[in-house]
Amino acid sequence: MYQDEADWSGEGVSLTAHQDASDQDVETSLRPRKLSEFIGQARVREQLELVLHGALKRGDQPDHVLFSGPPGLGKTSLSMIIATELGSSIRVTSGPALERPGDLAAMLSNLAEGDVLFIDEIHRIARPAEEMLYLAMEDYRVDIVVGKGPGATSIPLELAPFTLVGATTRSGALTGPLRDRFGFTAHMEFYSPEELELVVRRSAGILGVDLRDDGAVEIAGRSRGTPRIANRLLRRVRDFAEVRADGAVTLEVARAALEVYDVDELGLDRLDRAVLSALINSFHGGPVGISTLAVAVGEESSTVEEVCEPYLVRAGLLARTPRGRVATAAAWHHMGLTPPQHAPGSPQPDLLAE
Known part of the structure; x- marks a missing residue:
């Protein structure tokens, strides 16, 4: 059924939920509009609907909105939806782009009444710009300082009422004063396999992919609870189906494709398995420090800590202890090995005796 399997030399597909430039155009076409x-x-949608429709009914400007949670769960999509539901325009920027107060003042002064300003990774905004944002959020006003030293003067600049939507993957990095100025905050949760199946089906319809029921279930189950990853895997499985099969994404095709792209049944990719393999085979299951573990797999410590570790911990394959990272009994089993009695999650002898 599959042709030329021997000459396929893929290096695997990255399962990080951070978006790269090649994904942006396709992801934009898959974003929901309403x-x-x-x-x-569901809970966030219900709460947001009340916030938006309540403001529209009163003829008021909605409160500022903050979305927090891991990447790839729909924070940017919801910000676009807010603008659509309000019937207004949206301006998009990111925290790292706002280094100086003048950058922020220029953007705020160009907003029309009722516009939505979306700041992605808002926890990375520079402190001087953040302090200017406080006054803009509360009083729709900014103070522009002209000149230096004793001759400097502050000129107040009135702003049109707007709604600020912030998104952050690290809510703990936000300063208290900034967090308190948002009238509605929502934390995005990872998706269930059933919800991801609906996401994959919708995306397949938009992309024109012949996706069968069992194929959708298989892709959803390996998507790490993240819609962005589910859409990425769908596109890679589509490529495989068109090149090596008849174009239909069935269970058999999905499994064969994801095997080519080094995505196993738990959604682990090459780097995830390399981390577990090093932890188990080189360090006997740990504990081991994150920097030592990163050197063992040839990656930066930040990559292992921010890309691999969150999902491995959530999947119950890795435990963080004061002494370092430890492989759980589930990790040993997943790698086809028998866990030692000291591995977290292993049955204890005294319990077995009872």
């Missing part, structure tokens, strides 16, 4: 089209995050 709250009714948004899949998952």
Whole structure:
């Protein structure tokens, strides 16, 4: 059924939920346009609907909104939806781009009444710009300082009422004064396999992919609870189906494709398995420090800590202890090995005796 398997030399597909430039255009086409089209995050959708429709009914400007949670769960999509539901325009920027107060003042002064300003990774905004943002959020005003030294003067600049939507993957990095100025905060949760199946089906319809029921279930189950990863895997499986099969994404095709791209049944990619293999084979299951573990797999410590570790911990394969990282009994089993009695999650002898 599959042709030329021997000459396929893929290096695997990255399962990080951070978006790269090649994904942006496709992801934009797959974004839901309205709250009714948004899949998952039922509690957040209900709360956001009340905030937006309540403001529209009163003729007021909605409160500022903060979305927090891991990347790839729909924070940017919801910000676009807010603008659509309000019937207004949206301006998009990111925290690292706002280094000086003048950068922020220029953007704020160009907002029309009712516009939405979306700041991604808002926890990375520079402190001087953040302090200017406080006054803009509360009083729709900024103070522009002209001149230096004793001759400097402050000129107040009135702003049109707007709604600020912030997104952050590290809510703990936000300063208290900034966090308190948001009228509505929402934490995005990872998706269930059933919700991801709906996401994959919707994306397949938009992309024109012949996706069968069992194929959708298989892709959803390996997507690490993240819609962005689910859409990425769908596109890679589509490539495999068109080149090596008849174009239909069935269970058999999905499994064969994901094997080529080094994505196993738990959603682990090459780097995830390299971390577990090094932890178990080189360090006897740990504990071991994150920097030592990163050197063992040839990656930066930040990559292992921010890309691999969150999912491995959530999947119950890795435990963080004061002495370092430890492989759990589930990790030993997943790698086809028998866990030692000291591995977290292993049955204890005294319990077995009872």
